Amino acid sequence: MNNVLSAKGVTKLFADGSRDIQILNELDFDLLPGEKVAIIGASGSGKTTLMQILAGIDRPTSGRVELFGRDLSDYDDYSLSKIRNNDMGFIYQAYHLLPEFTVLENVALPLMIGGTKTREAKDRALRILKEVDIADRANFLPYKLSGGEKQRTAIARALIINPKVIFADEPTGNLDYNAATMVINQLLNLVLDHHTSLIMVTHNKKVAEKMDKILLLKNGILEQQ
């Protein structure tokens, strides 16, 4: 089976004054289609940096990352935008919903950016909002939603394009236990339904245990748990 994503010998250095700090050290990583991987590690270990490099948001100092078999450094800005719009979903701890747009519009946005007609985009957004059980909030502005509802909206937004891979950075970090459990269960079910791969950075061990694979990032290297 072809990897959705693979990283070979990825190293990342950050300049700190006159010296360089090594965050990632010739790290390898593979993600299969439909696979769910949790990346855990101490604060400052480089989990988010790794996720950003895998998603093509950041570039490694050395090494290569292949997305769908093609080196990410071969993609220009336009191609990367297109891939993000068609094949990648992002979920963040802080939700990053557009405050001026309704829940429905927030979810429909990736499709509209991709050129789908507004009506069709909204119909599809409504269907996925039903899947995350917040269709009744479709016309609400984000500030009227609870944390759990905001995150479910963010999940719906990430999934509406049927991405091949979702990157989730601490998706339950701002939620209480019950809300976090509900959100994670919904996310995992949807990922399963949509045959989507998932890379999740988390501190939450219980959440991590629900994944197919848990990788610990320590000293710039991934260790399978």
Add this chain to the structure above:
Amino acid sequence: MNSVSLVFKMAFRMFVHEGNWKIYNIFTLPVLSITFASFLAIASLSIINGFDNSLKEGLLESLPHVRITSLESDIADEVINLVEQEAQILGSASFTTSGSYVIANNNYAFVNIIATSSVNNLPSIFSGQQVPLENLFDVDNQIFISSALSESLSLEDNDSVILYFPMSSDSVFGRLPRLKSFNVQLIPLDSLMSMDEFLVIMSLDTFSQFIPSGLTVNIVDLTLEQPMNVNDWNHNIPMQFNGRGSISYWSDNFINLFNSINITKSVMLVILSVIYIVAIFNLVSSNLIEIKSREKTISMFKLLGMRNELLISLFVVSALFRATLGISFGVILGLLFSESLGVIFNFIEVILGGSLINADIYGIDIISGRLFFSEVSKLIAIFFCIAIVVSYLSAKRVTKLVVSQVLRNE
């Protein structure tokens, strides 16, 4: 089309702060400063155009619109035919010379002609040749000058002066002598009106020494339906007719005055453009602040696959909403100001207890605002062009945003 409507929709929502709509979110400092600058530009244009127009209307009521001066009476008919091809003539009056005198101020002396109307036999006065005062005078014949002028020239009774005519060549009077001597006779100031305190008078006999004796000057004044337009067509009519006569237009007599008004207008627009530049700097800084405050949203847009061009468009349109609001309000306020300028003028005069314009100097005592559609639309177009350019330049900042840094701690 879909992305255009998406950009406009998103930019508008961001502009009105959908969900958190507050008046102070809309009327921010850049909007207010653009409003102020646009208002000042329109209001100043209205005042200066109003002044220009009132002045012209005042002059047009008292001046002939076209004057034909000739030694041959048939030239007038020839010129009238030419003028009729360009403009509608409402009326005409013709005069022939019957006397003359010189009138002078501190800078110039004018030889004036007293002419009699062929219609009602009433005398009228026509300006003649302009003479630099420093070149006036030695004595031979007699001229009469006011005591005020005699003081400024350090002249006394029976002093000698030489009257100098710079135009010794062709004029309507033929070939004039360059120099002529006179005896000075003072006119007591109390026998003159204030406006005549620099009067110089010479007899027709004296004046006839400048022009061939027995020569009659024919003057025809025309009144036009639309005298304001003379400059649009007067270049089609020759100014001189081989020394037999000449044609002049009302605007020629005050060309320096109107040129100075135009210079004032240009200077004013330059000053206003400085104010507008300040407003534009406010717009730029607000765009940059907007981009800075929305870094996370922009990053998310990028992750959702929004291309840089679309992001730039989004912030350009968002900035243009602010610019449009500012310009619109400024223009509307300017138009209202222009419409009510007369009332405002009167009000200020009542408050100050005096007149703002000296009617003795300008011939008008009130200004009505006046705006031309072409000028206002040109001004608005310039404002928009500047706003588009600076909005684009500041919106380009979104391409420099490093998503990984913005979202590192999220």
